[in-house]
Amino acid sequence: MKVPKDECNVVGFINHEVATLGEFPFSGKVYMAPGVVKHVMRKHGKDLGxxxxxxxxxxxxxxxxxxxxxxxxxxxxxxSLELVKKLDKNLLVALEVDLEEDYIYVASFYPITPSKLENRIFSGRFKENCIDCDKKVQYN
Structure with a gap:
C-alpha cells in the first residue's frame, strides 16, 4: 500500500546529474514514508546493526x-534508482517513483556485500558518481 506524499518526510533531493547517471528521468525531492523504517528493521535489521x-x-x-x-x-x-555509499558498510538506498502522485520515494535501505558491489560496478549496473572524474588518470 502506497502512502500519500503529504504523510511522508522529505529526506533528500535527487539532482539532474545523479538522475541521468542512473537512467532515471526524474529529479527533485525524495520522500520517505514512516513504514520504511519498519520494513528495513524487519528485512535488514540484523545486517545493519x-x-x-x-x-x-x-x-x-x-x-x-x-x-x-x-x-x-x-x-x-x-x-528506480539505486544509490550506494561506503560508510560503516556498503549501504544501498533503493528509490522508486510514484507515477500517479509524481514523487520519488525511498523503497528500501540495506547493506550490499563488497563482492556484489564490485560485480555491479564491473557489469556497468553501477556507475561511479564523481565530481572530478575527468581529472582522474586513466590507464590503458
Whole structure:
C-alpha cells in the first residue's frame, strides 16, 4: 500500500546529474514514508546493526546527498534508482517513483556485500558518481 506524499518526510533531493547517471528521468525531492523504517528493521535489521538502525534517516539522507555509486534495478529501468555509499558498510538506498502522485520515494535501505558491489560496478549496473572524474588518470 502506497502512502500519500503529504504523510511522508522529505529526506533528500535527487539532482539532474545523479538522475541521468542512473537512467532515471526524474529529479527533485525524495520522500520517505514512516513504514520504511519498519520494513528495513524487519528485512535488514540484523545486517545493519543497532547504530545504523537507530540513525536510519541520517544514513539515508547522507547517501542520497552524496552517493558514491549510482545505478538502477535492471527490471525497473526508468522508475528506480539505486544509490550506494561506503560508510560503516556498503549501504544501498533503493528509490522508486510514484507515477500517479509524481514523487520519488525511498523503497528500501540495506547493506550490499563488497563482492556484489564490485560485480555491479564491473557489469556497468553501477556507475561511479564523481565530481572530478575527468581529472582522474586513466590507464590503458
Amino acid at each position: 543497532k547504530y545504523i538502525i537507530s540513525h536510519i534517516e541520517d544514513y539515508i539522507e547522507e547517501i542520497i546527498t552524496n552517493p558514491e555509486y549510482v545505478g538502477c534495478h535492471p527490471k525497473k529501468v526508468g522508475t
